[in-house]
Amino acid sequence: MLKIEPQNLRTPGPTPIPDDIVEAMGNPMINHRGPEFDELITKVTAQLKQVFMTSNDLFILTASGTGALEASLVNTLSPGDKVVAATAGSFGDRFIDMAVAFGADITRLDFEWGEPVDPDAIRQVLRDDPEVKAVMITHNETSTGVTHPLEEIARIAKQEFDKLLLVDAVSSLGCLPLPVDAWDCDLVGTASQKGFMIPPGLAFISVSERAWEAQKTATMPRFYFDLEEAKKTLERGQTPFTPNVAAMYGLSLGLDKILDEGLEGVFGRHAAIGQHTRDRIRELGLELLVSDERYASNTVTAVKMPEGIDGRALMGRLRTEKNVVLAGGQGKLSTSIFRIGHLGHVTEDDIEEVIEALRELLPEVGFSAG
Numbered sequence: 001m002l003k004i005e006p007q008n009l010r011t012p013g014p015t016p017i018p019d020d021i022v023e024a025m026g027n028p029m030i031n032h033r034g035p036e037f038d039e040l041i042t043k044v045t046a047q048l049k050q051v052f053m054t055s056n057d058l059f060i061l062t063a064s065g066t067g068a069l070e071a072s073l074v075n076t077l078s079p080g081d082k083v084v085a086a087t088a089g090s091f092g093d094r095f096i097d098m099a100v101a102f103g104a105d106i107t108r109l110d111f112e113w114g115e116p117v118d119p120d121a122i123r124q125v126l127r128d129d130p131e132v133k134a135v136m137i138t139h140n141e142t143s144t145g146v147t148h149p150l151e152e153i154a155r156i157a158k159q160e161f162d163k164l165l166l167v168d169a170v171s172s173l174g175c176l177p178l179p180v181d182a183w184d185c186d187l188v189g190t191a192s193q194k195g196f197m198i199p200p201g202l203a204f205i206s207v208s209e210r211a212w213e214a215q216k217t218a219t220m221p222r223f224y225f226d227l228e229e230a231k232k233t234l235e236r237g238q239t240p241f242t243p244n245v246a247a248m249y250g251l252s253l254g255l256d257k258i259l260d261e262g263l264e265g266v267f268g269r270h271a272a273i274g275q276h277t278r279d280r281i282r283e284l285g286l287e288l289l290v291s292d293e294r295y296a297s298n299t300v301t302a303v304k305m306p307e308g309i310d311g312r313a314l315m316g317r318l319r320t321e322k323n324v325v326l327a328g329g330q331g332k333l334s335t336s337i338f339r340i341g342h343l344g345h346v347t348e349d350d351i352e353e354v355i356e357a358l359r360e361l362l363p364e365v366g367f368s369a370g
Contacts (some may be wrong), residue, residue, distance in 0.1 A: 001234045007319070008353050011327040012171055012300035012341035013194040014200055017250070018257070019313050021197060025250040035256060038237025045234070047255040051263065052173065052188065054180035056207050059230040060251075061203040065170035068189025068203035069095055071225035072166045075207075076187065076214035079103030082132045084125050084163075086117040088148070089141035090330040093248035095168050099136065107132070108177055113333060114302070117148045119156055124163040133214075140172035141331040145288070145339065146295050147176060147304035151183055158184040164184045164214055170194060173204075174258060175270045175299045175343045186211040195299070197257070197344045198250035266334040273342045273351060274298030280355045281340075284362065285369025288359075289337055299343035302329070305336055306367045314338070314365050322357035 008225040009016050019314070041060065049058050061067050067362075077083065083104045085096045088111035099106055109121050117137065126132055135157040139150045152166065157163045167176055167188045174195030180188050185208070192202035207227060215228065229240040257264055278288060278296060281303055289302035305311045311328060315338065318324045329337040340354060 005323075008324045008350055010341050010350065011340060012194070012343065013191075015090035015195075015341060015344035015346070016072075017028055017196065017197055017199065018345050021250045021253050024253045025198070025246045027246075027249045029245055032243050033238055035237075037243070040252060041234070041237055041239070041243075042093065044252050044255055045249060047252075047259060048172050049206075050324065051255065051258060051307075052180045052204075052206050053178070053182065053263070056083075056180065056209070057212075057231060058205045059205055059207070059227060060239065060243070060248070061205065061225065062201065062239070062241065063203045064084060064136055064200055065168075065191030065203050066098070066117055066188060067092070067225060068205040069170075069193065070098055071166055071203075071205055071222075071227055072189050073099055073104070074218070074220040074222040074225060074365050075227045076164060076218050077102070077104055077134060078209050078217065078219040080105055080264065081134065082129065083134045083136055084109065084132050085120055085136040086111065086116055086148075086153075087138070088115055088144065088146060089113050089138070090143035091141055091168060091170070092138040093331070095136055095138055111146050113331075114146060114191070114289040114291060116146055116292065117153065119149055119152045122153060123156045123160065126156070132161075132163060133193050134166055136166045136168075139178060140169070140176060140297050140299060142171040143302075143333065143339075144290070144299055145297045145300045147292050147297045148295070150178065154183040154185055164210065171297075171343065174237050176297075177264065177267050184208075186214075186222040192247060192251060193345045195258075196251060196352070197254045198247055201247045202242045202251060227280065240346065245283055265299055270343060271300040273346060273348055274301065277301045277340055277342050277351050280351065284358055286358075286369075289333075299341070301340045301342065302333075302337045303340065305329075305338060309362075309365055309367055311335055313337060314361060317361055317365070322353075322361065324357045326354070359370070
């Protein structure tokens with residue numbers, strides 16, 4: 001059997017899993033149409049609503065976060081519907097690509113990678129085209145380490161123009177403040193392998209009353225991600241299709257941990273570790289990708305690769321010599337940045353290990369702070 005030794009896994013997902021959650025996922029299998037599963041899904045659904053800060057319907061899907069985002073699209077839109085979509089990174093692009101694949105008529109707003117989305121640009125499109133049905137936005141852009149101003153974007157989309165708002169919260173929810181009801185977000189999707197401290201395989205989505213109204217007339221094709229079916233089966237304490245029972249056990253304990261710490265405590269811890277990471281990176285003489293720290297993510301930090309440094313070699317040596325695993329860049333930033341994940345089960349000691357490993361190896365690969 002393949003055995004992987006523990007690593008200081010500092011990718012922005014999957015994230016490390018606490019030992020007691022690993023143990024919890026080894027509980028016996030149960031009938032996912034029986035009373036024990038009913039008790040489990042009822043408990044975790046109620047807890048997830050607390051983390052989402054919502055009284056809206058909420059569903060657990062057996063999928064990656066991309067499944068939740070697809071569900072948000074296909075349950076509320078029809079081919080040809082006009083949608084405003086802002087992007088400043090790889091995951092914003094992916095959300096758009098998905099909408100295009102299902103036939104949405106996208107007005108695409110592109111912003112510099114490493115910069116935040118400009119809410120005024122969204123306002124202008126909505127002002128110019130009253131036929132727009134929805135706004136799509138990625139809250140926290142994992143590929144660049146930027147948190148976009150979702151609260152302001154939501155205020156524009158909802159209060160000023162009364163549009164449907166679809167949010168990718170995969171690398172933010174459960175780590176960064178995102179009060180779904182207070183910000184009036186219609187569909188918010190996220191996933192298990194980030195702030196929830198369990199393996200990939202579960203996705204979560206909240207659905208507002210306004211979203212259900214849109215669902216009645218939406219004609220994009222859907223089957224596995226049909227939220228109406230999810231709603232019907234949840235009323236019986238079940239899921240439409242086979243759930244990931246082991247991950248649900250882990251989710252139950254992960255949510256216990258989050259709620260025991262308290263959401264403000266969780267947000268504060270991520271803010272402190274995010275700031276610590278950025279400060280320590282600058283002390284090494286390295287430069288952050290984000291130019292305005294007001295929008296720096298507290299779940300992932302993107303660092304510019306020093307000129308002339310072989311990033312692939314640096315990452316390889318960090319892994320093999322220091323047991324530290326970082327993430328490379330994506331898309332057009334694939335060779336020009338590296339990323340440090342600091343979300344979920346993470347402490348400042350974990351970040352210090354990364355910093356010390358970089359301090360030792362950077363001079364060996366040719367970097368001088370000058």
